[in-house]
Amino acid sequence: MTTTLDAPPLGPMLDDIVRSHRPQREAGSVPAHIPSLAAVPFNRFGIAVATAAGEVFASGDADVPFSIQSISKVFTLAMALRRDSSGALWSRVLREPSGTAFNSLVQLEVEHGIPRNPFINAGALVVTDHLMEETPDAAAALLSFLSGQSGQAGPFFDVAAAASELSNSSRNLALAHFLKNFGNLRQSAEAVVENYVRQCSIMMTCVELAKAGLFLADDGRGALGTVVSRSEAKRIGSIMLTCGMYDAAGEFAYRVGLPGKSGVGGGILVIVPGHCAICVWSPRLDAKGNSLAGSAALADLSDRTGWSVF
Numbered sequence: 505m506t507t508t509l510d511a512p513p514l515g516p517m518l519d520d521i522v523r524s525h526r527p528q529r530e531a532g533s534v535p536a537h538i539p540s541l542a543a544v545p546f547n548r549f550g551i552a553v554a555t556a557a558g559e560v561f562a563s564g565d566a567d568v569p570f571s572i573q574s575i576s577k578v579f580t581l582a583m584a585l586r587r588d589s590s591g592a593l594w595s596r597v598l599r600e601p602s603g604t605a606f607n608s609l610v611q612l613e614v615e616h617g618i619p620r621n622p623f624i625n626a627g628a629l630v631v632t633d634h635l636m637e638e639t640p641d642a643a644a645a646l647l648s649f650l651s652g653q654s655g656q657a658g659p660f661f662d663v664a665a666a667a668s669e670l671s672n673s674s675r676n677l678a679l680a681h682f683l684k685n686f687g688n689l690r691q692s693a694e695a696v697v698e699n700y701v702r703q704c705s706i707m708m709t710c711v712e713l714a715k716a717g718l719f720l721a722d723d724g725r726g727a728l729g730t731v732v733s734r735s736e737a738k739r740i741g742s743i744m745l746t747c748g749m750y751d752a753a754g755e756f757a758y759r760v761g762l763p764g765k766s767g768v769g770g771g772i773l774v775i776v777p778g779h780c781a782i783c784v785w786s787p788r789l790d791a792k793g794n795s796l797a798g799s800a801a802l803a804d805l806s807d808r809t810g811w812s813v814f
């Protein structure tokens with residue numbers, strides 16, 4: 505990768521990205537099973553870049569907290585791999601794109617309770633179960649991990665959002681019961697789903713998320729020391745590239761060419777290996793569940809900078 509961070513200057517470029525991509529009219533959707541997400545104004549748009557050199561560039565609503573939802577799955581995977589020297593987790597979850605919706609039940613039934621990857625809901629429930637064996641409140645451990653990595657006390661649980669999602673969690677409970685039935689869940693289905701929903705409810709800003717994700721771009725080195733080894737960081741990036749954008753990972757790789765992880769709160773965390781972590785947020789989603797304006801902005805940014813793993 506030949507592009508440098510200062511050519512052209514990143515700050516003005518991000519300002520221009522915000523001007524070009526902040527939604528001007530309402531389009532796209534919000535997830536029906538998390539009512540609180542529908543209340544976020546459609547024209548929110550923020551972007552932040554945290555570099556391995558220690559700089560942070562941000563523009564738009566980059567300091568407004570939003571619901572990280574499935575972006576949490578990247579961090580819980582890193583936390584699980586950190587304590588999984590025997591590789592036991594990988595006998596319980598695969599590393600293949602699913603080609604189905606993030607909360608699909610069909611594939612789990614056909615494939616005997618082994619989720620396709622850790623970034624679909626079934627896979628994240630297995631990761632949560634794995635974490636809960638050593639740390640019963642895995643969501644609290646995640647919150648403290650994120651606060652440590654972002655260097656701020658900023659991240660917090662949206663208790664009301666978690667409660668409202670939990671009361672609409674029939675599908676995640678069904679996935680957990682399937683996993684349990686196939687012997688791939690050790691805690692109760694209810695306990696795992698409750699913990700998982702709280703992980704998803706964490707509120708963070710683009711700046712905080714970019715800083716928290718930087719270890720993935722920096723050979724596993726985080727704000728407080730090594731988070732994962734260099735090869736684990738590379739592997740997590742590979743799973744992001746192939747599985748991080750729901751059933752649109754191929755399209756995102758084509759348009760952006762970088763590993764990313766999306767959440768239905770409208771956030772996308774993207775890694776430029778060796779350079780930086782990027783977080784973009786705009787709440788309205790396309791048909792696959794990815795931020796409409798966020799995906800377009802990242803395609804634009806990668807075109808302007810030349811940042812790509814290809």
Ligand code: GLU
Pocket residue numbers: 572573574575606607625669676701704766767768769
């Ligand atoms: N809490 C959401 C769910 O389980 C997360 C979905 C997502 O962001 O992909 O449905």
